[in-house]
Amino acid sequence: MQYRLGRYRGVWCVIWVEPGRGTKRRSLCLEASQGNRPAAEAAVAEYAAARRREAGRPVGIVTVEKMLDAYHQARPKQPKRQALYAHFGNWTAEAIDLFACEQYIERRRALGIAPATIHSEMATLRSALLRAKAAKWIEEAPAVRKPDKGPPRDRWLTPEEANKLLDNAASYHIKLFIQIALYTGARKGAILGLTWDRVSFDMARINFAEPGAETGRKRRAIVPIQPGLLEALKEAYEGRTTDYVIEWAGGRVQNVKRGFMEACRRAGLSDVTPHTLRHTAASWAAQAGAPMWEIAGMLGHTTTEITQRVYAKHHPDFLKNASSAIELRLHSARSVHANQKTGTNGENDG
DSSP, X not given: OOOEEEEETTEEEEEEEETTTEEEEEEEEEEOSGGGXXXXXXXHHHHHHHHHHHHHSOSSSOOHHHHHHHHHHHOTTSOOOHHHHHHHTTOOGGGOOHHHHHHHHHHHHHTTOOHHHHHHHHHHHHHHHHHHHHTTSSSOOOOOOOOOOOSOOOOOOOHHHHHHHHHTOOSHHHHXXXXXXXXXXXXXXXXXXXXXXXXXXXXXEEEOSOTTOOOOSSOOOEEEOOHHHHHHHHHHHHTOOSSBSSEETTEEOOOOHHHHHHHHHHHTOOSOOXXXXXXXXXXXXXXXXXXXXXXXXXXXXXXXXXXXXXXXXXXXXXXXXXXHHHXXXXXXXXXXXXXXXXXXXXXXXX
């Protein structure tokens, strides 16, 4: 619906057209003079925003289920947390407090759910509540407690394990997915959403950023294509049937979980997920001495802070200067101590 400023009988009014009902107007109770125009334009904007909020407001009681649905409609790439729907779906915002959050967290822990998953679930709940408040569906967004994520998993593959995984990938698209992940360190979603128009064979570059997509916290990088990956991509390009790099049976692949886990089972690998490949790529780069800023760029990190915290320990120069300084200081102190025992000339006293 388009709302515009107009004049009617000497006063400013907001004008719009309703399908099947013709032109409508509403007085803003302001004299139609140039001096009042800025205030009138602001009033039109406020009226339009109020009408849009009212049009999008759910019918009846605003439940958590409706708030979650609206959140996922606005952010379709965010995974739906079915556990939130099952537990809080029929609740209202007023019923949620810190005690209710603690109960939910404890129930999920009792089921053996990983701390990082519970953290993400509570973060989704909080985001949905905040969005509902911004849309004026609710007056206040209650506080939501998010548990600690726990220590990050440090599982990465050795080169031998990576080769076993590739050898045991039964489907061609699973093998290609693994190759791209290991060579680029890209996230699963970025690889599955990659289209051929963002793969440049001439420049040997892959642009994982989707045109027109919002730039969020998880940025996507432009990475070079190494020779080993280049040949695999050229082969896949020759046999393509869709615009997507990862395809199967003439369609886009939405998830590789089943095929990937089957390859892990055959390779005898445990505690490995598609995200492990991203962690592996960055760990290998650090172990080879790549600068942290380059690894951060490959991973799409906006700063090196996270990269340093997670991958610096793999770098061959990790804390080297600090450790060398301690060794030098200790060696110097021991030399002085030895001289004091033997005399300044290095001879025994007496």
